[in-house]
Amino acid sequence: MAKRDVVFPSGRQALYERNRYSPAIRSNGFLFVSGQVGSREDGSPEPDLEAQVRRAFDNLNAILKAAGCTFDDVVDVTVFIVDPESNFDTIWKVLPDYWGSAPHPTLTGIGVTWLYGFQFEIKVIAKLP
Numbered sequence: 001m002a003k004r005d006v007v008f009p010s011g012r013q014a015l016y017e018r019n020r021y022s023p024a025i026r027s028n029g030f031l032f033v034s035g036q037v038g039s040r041e042d043g044s045p046e047p048d049l050e051a052q053v054r055r056a057f058d059n060l061n062a063i064l065k066a067a068g069c070t071f072d073d074v075v076d077v078t079v080f081i082v083d084p085e086s087n088f089d090t091i092w093k094v095l096p097d098y099w100g101s102a103p104h105p106t107l108t109g110i111g112v113t114w115l116y117g118f119q120f121e122i123k124v125i126a127k128l129p
Contacts, residue, residue, distance in 0.1 A: 007031065009062035015043050024063045026128060031067045035080065035123040036060040037115065045117045049090050053120050057098040060122055071098060073126040074105045080121040084111040087119055 007024040008016065016023050024033040036059040038052030039045060046052040064070055081087055105124070115121050 007063060007067045009059070009066045011041070012059075012062070015039075015041075019043075024067060026067065029128050030075075031064070031069055031073075031126040031128055033060065033063055033124045033126065035078075035121040036063070037118040037121045039118070045119075049087060049119050050094060052118065053091050053094045054097075056118075056120055056122050057094070060124065061098070064124075064126060067126070068129055069126045072100055073129060074124045075127055076106045076108075076125040078108045078110065078123045080110050080112045080115060080123075082112055082115055082119045084109070091120055 004022065005026040006022040007026060009023060012023070021034055023036075024031050036056050037045070038055035039059065040055070046055045061071065064073065079091075081091060
C-alpha cells in the first residue's frame with residue numbers, strides 16, 4: 001500500500017496522534033476530511049452548542065487551509081447531530097456564516113445518540129485545487 005498523504009492543521013497534530021487517526025488524506029485529486037467536532041485545543045467539547053458548531057467549522061477550515069482548499073472546494077458534506085429535533089435550528093443558523101453561496105455541496109444529515117460528549121460533527125470531501 002502506498003503511504004498515505006496526510007494533512008495536519010497547525011497546532012493539533014498531538015491531538016490526532018493521541019486519538020490515532022488522520023485529520024485528512026489527499027487521494028486521487030480529493031481531500032477526505034475526518035469528522036470534525038467543536039473541540040477546544042485540549043480536545044474537550046465546547047459546552048455551548050452554537051460555539052461548538054463554530055469551533056467544528058473552524059477546525060474543519062484549518063484542515064482545508066492546510067491542504068490549500070477552502071469550503072468552496074467542498075463537494076460532499078455529512079453532518080452528525082445528537083438530538084436533531086432539539087438542536088437542528090441552533091446548528092442551521094450557524095451554517096450561512098461558513099457555507100458560502102450556491103451552488104452548495106451535497107449533504108447527508110444523520111441523527112445520532114452519542115458523539116463522545118459533542119452534539120455536532122461534520123465530515124467532508126473536497127476537490128483539491
